[in-house]
Amino acid sequence: MGVNKSLHGMASNFNHPVQKYANTLPYMLGGLTLVCLVLLMLSGMYMALFYIPTAQQAYSSTLNLIENVPFGEYARSIHLWAANIIIVMIGLHLARVIITGSYKKPRRMLYFVGLAMFFTILFLTYLGTTLTLDQIGADAAIRSQQTAALFGLSIPISQMVGPDAVAHTSIMIVALLLLLAIHMYLIEKIGISPKVTKNAIARTTAGEGTSNFLTHLKLLAGFGCILTAFIGTLALISPAPIGHPGVYDPTIMITKPVEAILFVNDKMLDVFGPYSLIWGPALLFVLLLLFPLVDRNPHVYWRKRIPAMLLGIFILAWALYFIYIDATAPTQYSGICATPPSNGVCVPALAENQTVENVTVLENESLGAGTKMYFISNGTAATPADVYGGFIDVPSKTQGETPYIIAALVVLAGAGVVILASDRLKRMYR
Numbered sequence: 001m002g003v004n005k006s007l008h009g010m011a012s013n014f015n016h017p018v019q020k021y022a023n024t025l026p027y028m029l030g031g032l033t034l035v036c037l038v039l040l041m042l043s044g045m046y047m048a049l050f051y052i053p054t055a056q057q058a059y060s061s062t063l064n065l066i067e068n069v070p071f072g073e074y075a076r077s078i079h080l081w082a083a084n085i086i087i088v089m090i091g092l093h094l095a096r097v098i099i100t101g102s103y104k105k106p107r108r109m110l111y112f113v114g115l116a117m118f119f120t121i122l123f124l125t126y127l128g129t130t131l132t133l134d135q136i137g138a139d140a141a142i143r144s145q146q147t148a149a150l151f152g153l154s155i156p157i158s159q160m161v162g163p164d165a166v167a168h169t170s171i172m173i174v175a176l177l178l179l180l181a182i183h184m185y186l187i188e189k190i191g192i193s194p195k196v197t198k199n200a201i202a203r204t205t206a207g208e209g210t211s212n213f214l215t216h217l218k219l220l221a222g223f224g225c226i227l228t229a230f231i232g233t234l235a236l237i238s239p240a241p242i243g244h245p246g247v248y249d250p251t252i253m254i255t256k257p258v259e260a261i262l263f264v265n266d267k268m269l270d271v272f273g274p275y276s277l278i279w280g281p282a283l284l285f286v287l288l289l290l291f292p293l294v295d296r297n298p299h300v301y302w303r304k305r306i307p308a309m310l311l312g313i314f315i316l317a318w319a320l321y322f323i324y325i326d327a328t329a330p331t332q333y334s335g336i337c338a339t340p341p342s343n344g345v346c347v348p349a350l351a352e353n354q355t356v357e358n359v360t361v362l363e364n365e366s367l368g369a370g371t372k373m374y375f376i377s378n379g380t381a382a383t384p385a386d387v388y389g390g391f392i393d394v395p396s397k398t399q400g401e402t403p404y405i406i407a408a409l410v411v412l413a414g415a416g417v418v419i420l421a422s423d424r425l426k427r428m429y430r
């Protein structure tokens with residue numbers, strides 16, 4: 001009897017009314033962000049079974065994941081692609097929220113909580129790039145160490161991977177899940193913002209609508225399957241790369257700027273130094289905070305909110321500028337030679353850490369004391385094989401697993417199409 005009652009309660013909870021327009025793609029973008037988050041957590045948990053967050057073993061345990069763990073490289077590639085796509089999804093979700101004026105009272109708190117989630121995810125992504133401790137990871141770890149030092153946390157660079165891993169896999173995830181619970185609770189309580197018409201006013205809509213939450217969930221599952229198959233296909237076609245073990249040298253950045261994730265570029269680094277990792281995101285945060293604070297009239301129609309629309313266009317241009325910086329930066333600022341190249345640019349006879357014109361010789365911490373690496377500014381090494389800063393080829397198990405992966409992707413994409421098509425047919429013949 002009791003079980004029956006609670007099952008009935010659960011079913012009616014899922015069957016509450018939902019506005020019909022909430023079943024369209026623009027209003028599913030928040031849910032699709034959640035799909036990416038689930039993929040990130042599942043792939044992350046799998047990798048955490050094999051990853052060892054110490055300076056000595058972070059790199060080798062990642063290599064082991066790629067080379068020896070079943071679906072290890074594929075899980076890592078899903079994680080990388082989902083991390084990229086979640087930022088695109090949040091950007092689109094945020095754009096929809098801004099265009100439909102959904103940040104206005106009574107949804108202000110919902111918007112602020114969303115902003116907090118966005119920045120938690122940006123920092124999570126940045127910290128994630130440090131964990132492999134290849135050259136990109138080492139460069140990002142140097143920056144995170146310099147920023148931590150601003151808060152009085154003086155941790156040696158080579159020890160940074162432990163705290164970075166704890167923040168990435170536990171503290172920030174817990175914070176994110178708490179924020180997500182509040183986000184969802186507020187949506188349920190206030191309802192989705194009203195349909196945008198010329199005279200629509202922001203207001204509570206909970207309990208309104210001629211569709212229901214079950215239908216919304218079914219459609220979200222359809223779109224979610226297709227998105228998952230898309231991310232899975234990207235992961236198969238373009239697996240996550242890995243570089244050589246990183247060299248820690250705070251005076252030279254060898255790889256391209258991962259800081260672009262936090263809206264930081266070289267010019268900012270010149271002006272603000274390590275503070276850039278705070279100022280870059282803070283600037284974007286303040287700009288996004290302006291929407292509900294400045295645009296206070298209750299109208300949601302875009303023509304009645306021209307200043308907010310202009311601010312949105314400005315922020316979009318700013319974000320595109322950073323994407324452009326990231327896409328056009330050289331893949332590495334400098335080359336590191338595994339062996340001295342034949343053109344004589346990389347000279348093995350230099351003393352350790354001595355800079356002569358463009359050439360520096362470094363001791364490589366991760367390869368062990370006494371292993372020298374030869375570093376050339378401006379990537380002028382003779383052949384790609386001589387350059388130690390780029391990515392390396394690692395034999396992985398993915399090739400043998402490909403037929404299973406393709407079968408799973410086809411099933412997922414097919415399920416997505418069937419779910420969406422069946423809903424469309426049902427509506428046509430109703």
Ligand code: HEM
Pocket residue numbers: 026027028029030031032033034037090093094097100102103107110111112113114115116117118180183187191192193
């Ligand atoms: C992890 C990131 C996020 C997740 C999983 C998420 C999830 C969701 C979901 C499922 C909805 C329901 C409707 C929809 O999908 O559009 C929603 C609505 C909403 N979200 Fe998010 N969201 C995230 C980030 C953000 C961000 C960054 C903001 C803004 C700064 C934001 C602000 C809002 C607002 C204001 C609504 C209500 C929209 C309306 O009533 O029309 N969310 N979110």
